[in-house]
């Protein structure tokens with residue numbers, strides 16, 4: 090029984106009828122081995138039972154016809170785009186087929202060629218035509234379902250050739266090794282691997298195709314989870330964690346209890362639950378790796394600060410890193426206010442305690458203050474440090490770093506998170522700190538298992554009481570936009586504040602700043618004349634930004650015209666209106682983040698999404714925001730719309746194996762199953778034969794770097 094490993098050793102040229110030239114064309118598609126070939130999956134499938142006659146096709150409807158090319162014309166449009174026009178005929182009628190920017194179609198479809206054409210019939214100058222349809226050269230293929238392979242046409246390879254080669258390769262391979270233990274296959278009702286490969290390429294029915302896809306998707310996810318779980322076990326093996334002492338609540342002298350007691354509000358049930366989960370990790374011997382997901386305004390900061398205090402209570406230090414100066418300063422102000430006159434136990438002092446010492450460290454901290462601050466971190470005189478990237482510099486050393494919190498984690502690279510964590514081990518007490526990362530762009534839990542596989546997930550799924558819902562309006566017409574500006578004026582008149590988010594402009598930060606500056610001027614001269622308007626963009630110096638934010642907080646400025654620099658975390662409770670211009674240029678998550686800057690008190694709030702766009706995609710996005718203010722629900726919509734590519738983003742490395750699996754709703758149960766299987770397999774002692782086979786496969790798919798890592802452990 091050949092393993093996938095074996096198939097990866099066979100050059101694609103070994104397949105019958107793949108000659109030198111074909112092999113070259115395949116190489117352009119990154120297909121060089123038999124394994125590459127059989128994992129080159131169809132992009133879509135065409136149902137031939139839905140085949141229509143040319144005569145019977147209706148305008149506006151998607152249809153499929155089998156027809157012969159009777160004429161071909163190639164030319165260029167006035168704009169210089171390649172234009173290929175065909176006439177096709179199926180005996181019942183004739184049709185024009187037009188291709189833009191696909192000059193190669195003329196060669197692919199000479200007169201006399203018979204092919205399947207699939208697309209939506211439109212009409213141009215009174216003539217019925219198909220524009221840029223999907224084409225498949227049928228060859229002598231039969232069967233109801235025709236697989237269409239990605240980019241096969243461009244390289245001059247016809248769909249039927251793929252079908253033939255893959256069929257041949259699979260026949261010759263015979264029964265493939267299937268490392269998935271039988272009982273898992275039965276439990277999950279999965280096809281065996283061999284059947285699945287045959288069925289994904291030549292399904293007898295759409296149901297069979299779906300079942301095949303499910304099996305092969307599980308294989309992809311399982312490889313991924315094996316990688317994640319292996320890595321995690323290796324980390325745990327090497328870890329030197331701190332078992333933090335958790336005071337039995339409510340202890341008199343406990344910092345966390347004192348902190349919670351002096352909050353001007355009571356924590357939500359979700360905050361209490363989250364903190365309990367975190368404390369359990371902190372008390373344990375292994376360093377915590379936890380992601381705190383919560384919607385904008387769910388109160389993550391309180392949970393973060395309480396976690397830092399657990400470290401401080403035990404004589405360790407806490408570090409809180411934020412991606413921007415504005416945010417770090419704001420967190421520091423908050424922390425300072427919340428911590429007030431808390432005292433920490435300190436046996437070196439006469440009283441046995443001293444005031445808690447929290448400091449702010451950014452690149453703006455003056456040199457003199459900075460070296461004092463560095464000193465305090467080294468000696469342990471500083472308990473909590475809030476800062477930006479400035480925390481990452483080499484001079485920053487800790488006496489005993491106990492807990493690290495990273496806000497808006499996606500703004501930092503993996504290495505930056507690692508750098509901060511490493512400061513624990515490099516410090517005087519040489520231990521690994523516990524790590525809490527936070528994100529205000531929640532994604533579904535199962536998706537998080539793929540994207541943040543190495544992190545445990547805690548969710549803050551509740552907003553503090555007393556928040557009024559934000560009324561969101563899609564301002565499509567000029568009247569609606571006028572309403573938005575009117576709302577700004579009435580709210581400002583009532584003593585509240587407003588944000589205006591400028592249109593995104595292409596190009597540099599500089600051009601963005603310029604456009605924001607112009608927009609501010611325009612508003613001052615027109616719809617918002619007479620109001621005191623401030624400007625916030627990325628090109629301002631940090632001190633200028635801080636000045637503007639302060640003035641806005643105090644109310645000296647009542648309108649803030651800003652770029653997306655305000656997207657993250659800015660917290661001004663009196664802000665009740667936001668107007669987002671050209672809202673369709675932003676993604677769902679970003680709009681939701683922006684909107685989260687208002688509705689931060691019990692005052693009624695509004696968000697106007699100004700956009701005249703009428704594309705269905707934009708409409709779906711904007712309507713989703715109008716309908717829901719729940720970040721988790723919006724994340725679902727986003728995932729359905731855009732797929733996983735975008736959230737995988739920076740973590741794409743080593744994820745190229747996800748060809749079939751998706752993070753959309755349908756595959757969620759597979760993600761969970763894959764995690765369970767991976768954990769069960771890696772818990773076996775001694776390891777199963779299966780695990781060795783899977784490890785080999787992993788190396789095939791994830792590449793050498795990651796494999797080297799895995800083999801080490």
Ligand code: ADP
Pocket residue numbers: 354355356357360383384385386387388389390391529553554658660689
């Ligand atoms: P985010 O999760 O978006 O970071 P923050 O931590 O900034 O949210 O909290 C948003 C606002 O809600 C802050 O002004 C904070 O003081 C307040 N807040 C946090 N927890 C509660 C609570 N349990 N009840 C009322 N207000 C709260």
Ligand code: MG
Pocket residue numbers: 389390496529658
């Ligand atoms: Mg926050």
